[in-house]
Amino acid sequence: MTTLEEALREAAEAVDTALDSLVPLTNGENGRLYEAMRYSLFAGGKRLRPFLVLSGADLFDVPRAWSVNTAAAIEMVHTYSLVHDDLPAMDDDDLRRGKPTCHVAFDEATAILVGDSLLTLAFEAVTAPSGHPDAGVRAALACALARAAGADGMAGGQAIDLAAETRELGLDEIVRLQQLKTGALFGFSCEAGAILAREDGAARVALRDYAARIGLAFQIADDLLDHEGSEADLGKAVGKDAAAGKATFVGLLGAEEARRRAGALADDAIAALGRFDDRAEPLRAVARYIVERRH
Amino acid sequence: MTTLEEALREAAEAVDTALDSLVPLTNGENGRLYEAMRYSLFAGGKRLRPFLVLSGADLFDVPRAWSVNTAAAIEMVHTYSLVHDDLPAMDDDDLRRGKPTCHVAFDEATAILVGDSLLTLAFEAVTAPSGHPDAGVRAALACALARAAGADGMAGGQAIDLAAETRELGLDEIVRLQQLKTGALFGFSCEAGAILAREDGAARVALRDYAARIGLAFQIADDLLDHEGSEADLGKAVGKDAAAGKATFVGLLGAEEARRRAGALADDAIAALGRFDDRAEPLRAVARYIVERRH
Numbered sequence: 001m002t003t004l005e006e007a008l009r010e011a012a013e014a015v016d017t018a019l020d021s022l023v024p025l026t027n028g029e030n031g032r033l034y035e036a037m038r039y040s041l042f043a044g045g046k047r048l049r050p051f052l053v054l055s056g057a058d059l060f061d062v063p064r065a066w067s068v069n070t071a072a073a074i075e076m077v078h079t080y081s082l083v084h085d086d087l088p089a090m091d092d093d094d095l096r097r098g099k100p101t102c103h104v105a106f107d108e109a110t111a112i113l114v115g116d117s118l119l120t121l122a123f124e125a126v127t128a129p130s131g132h133p134d135a136g137v138r139a140a141l142a143c144a145l146a147r148a149a150g151a152d153g154m155a156g157g158q159a160i161d162l163a164a165e166t167r168e169l170g171l172d173e174i175v176r177l178q179q180l181k182t183g184a185l186f187g188f189s190c191e192a193g194a195i196l197a198r199e200d201g202a203a204r205v206a207l208r209d210y211a212a213r214i215g216l217a218f219q220i221a222d223d224l225l226d227h228e229g230s231e232a233d234l235g236k237a238v239g240k241d242a243a244a245g246k247a248t249f250v251g252l253l254g255a256e257e258a259r260r261r262a263g264a265l266a267d268d269a270i271a272a273l274g275r276f277d278d279r280a281e282p283l284r285a286v287a288r289y290i291v292e293r294r295h
Numbered sequence: 296m297t298t299l300e301e302a303l304r305e306a307a308e309a310v311d312t313a314l315d316s317l318v319p320l321t322n323g324e325n326g327r328l329y330e331a332m333r334y335s336l337f338a339g340g341k342r343l344r345p346f347l348v349l350s351g352a353d354l355f356d357v358p359r360a361w362s363v364n365t366a367a368a369i370e371m372v373h374t375y376s377l378v379h380d381d382l383p384a385m386d387d388d389d390l391r392r393g394k395p396t397c398h399v400a401f402d403e404a405t406a407i408l409v410g411d412s413l414l415t416l417a418f419e420a421v422t423a424p425s426g427h428p429d430a431g432v433r434a435a436l437a438c439a440l441a442r443a444a445g446a447d448g449m450a451g452g453q454a455i456d457l458a459a460e461t462r463e464l465g466l467d468e469i470v471r472l473q474q475l476k477t478g479a480l481f482g483f484s485c486e487a488g489a490i491l492a493r494e495d496g497a498a499r500v501a502l503r504d505y506a507a508r509i510g511l512a513f514q515i516a517d518d519l520l521d522h523e524g525s526e527a528d529l530g531k532a533v534g535k536d537a538a539a540g541k542a543t544f545v546g547l548l549g550a551e552e553a554r555r556r557a558g559a560l561a562d563d564a565i566a567a568l569g570r571f572d573d574r575a576e577p578l579r580a581v582a583r584y585i586v587e588r589r590h
Contacts, residue, residue: 029472030455030475032454033446033451087407089403090407107384109385109457110454112379112385112407117445120414120441121441121445124438127438129434135430135434139422139431142434142437143423143424146415146416151329151416155408155411156325159405159408160325163324163327176324180325
């Protein structure tokens with residue numbers, strides 16, 4: 001039986017191969033832009049969202065050749081969001097995964113264009129005829145990805161998060177914020193398998209429920225790591241949200257209750273997968289991993 | 296017979312109605328983001344690219360209901376590019392169409408998110424099932440739009456343009472730069488009609504040729520306006536590229552030769568439409584307008 005670690009590594013290799021081909025090294029006039037895109041894409045991310053796409057697609061035996069472009073696309077959207085969030089005008093972070101952030105390693109203008117280009121390329125990746133053979137699936141993937149990433153999804157969540165620096169949020173507000181900021185993209189990652197398989201019924205709803213729970217669990221675990229972790233483990237500044245006066249799950253609930261809730265959410269996420277057979281084991285295992293990870 | 300002015304106004308009204316519905320006023324938590332998106336979208340643009348989409352679609356009698364979302368999408372992508380290009384880290388412009396730029400009227404973080412959100416929403420607009428009834432057309436629109444806007448199109452052109460500030464470009468290089476920076480989006484705007492009509496043969500090639508010529512003519516006319524125009528006419532700072540030591544068509548060719556070339560390109564663009572009947576009159580008229588406009 002494949003361990004989660006092996007499954008994560010195998011998915012990361014598949015998505016890295018796709019990313020390497022979608023964002024090639026080039027000697028062209030825009031070579032520096034591509035170099036900066038690759039710098040941020042290949043900065044040691046865990047490829048968790050691509051893993052969710054591929055594992056969700058595996059539930060329905062969708063061929064890997066049809067799902068890998070979507071997995072690469074979600075990683076491009078995730079990376080774009082990190083590059084823009086790190087900008088001086090946003091969170092102003094110099095360090096990400098232990099390396100200088102894109103605008104530090106290159107420059108601010110390049111970092112803006114890296115984000116813009118990765119976001120744009122994600123839509124090319126899901127709609128290119130070389131991906132899924134059904135154009136209806138390709139259009140549906142692009143539409144769902146846009147909804148998850150846009151002003152009523154991730155970008156909207158980031159806007160609310162920035163506004164939150166000027167006032168303290170309550171628990172309901174922080175849950176809602178995280179649903180947009182990180183939950184929406186988790187949702188797309190998990191539902192993509194159903195879209196790729198043209199499953200629009202209960203199976204898709206189950207994946208949506210699973211995604212909502214692991215998305216929130218992921219965020220609580222992040223707050224716990226930020227609270228407990230060391231900068232060396234995380235490769236980024238820690239305690240920053242709390243220091244900035246931003247409400248966090250740990251600040252609102254205390255570490256013990258936050259840990260209990262994250263665990264309960266992982267249980268609920270696994271319960272949401274009850275209708276699936278053994279092919280859902282990687283999704284079950286990753287729900288545990290999300291709340292137990294150390295970085 | 297409808298004059299070009301009337302046709303431009305009619306197209307602008309159609310696309311503004313679509314934009315108003317795609318980017319509504321909202322009281323939600325992300326209301327300020329939507330407000331800023333609308334601020335930049337409704338800042339008095341000429342809606343030239345939407346006009347090209349709608350006029351191209353009219354060549355094939357594509358129903359307006361199927362083409363207007365694509366027209367709105369191209370305007371969102373164009374607006375996103377202006378908002379990001381105006382940022383302090385990019386061209387650092389305070390004024391656009393006579394009004395404070397987005398990051399001045401709001402703030403820099405909001406302007407970054409406005410651009411990100413408009414770009415994302417453009418892909419939702421072209422792929423939403425409420426648009427064209429053929430999902431294959433929707434996927435093809437998204438794929439072509441992504442290619443035109445991304446690292447091998449508009450965003451790549453902007454990256455090369457920023458790098459050009461450190462060395463002087465020759466005429467061939469500046470043509471190539473403008474093909475990416477402004478030409479690619481003109482190309483999509485003109486080809487969209489053929490995509491919407493599922494025309495993939497000579498008609499599409501003719502539109503592509505037309506687009507390449509008006510795109511370059513547009514840029515030369517822009518340089519001429521920048522050279523001759525007043526800040527009051529243009530609503531933005533003038534003479535800036537030349538002052539920054541950037542090569543311009545006027546600087547390389549002289550104003551007279553630049554004007555002659557722009558006119559010749561408009562003639563060539565009109566010649567490229569030879570296969571089309573009277574339904575191409577708006578496209579023929581706008582080719583003239585592009586080189587004769589005063590703002």
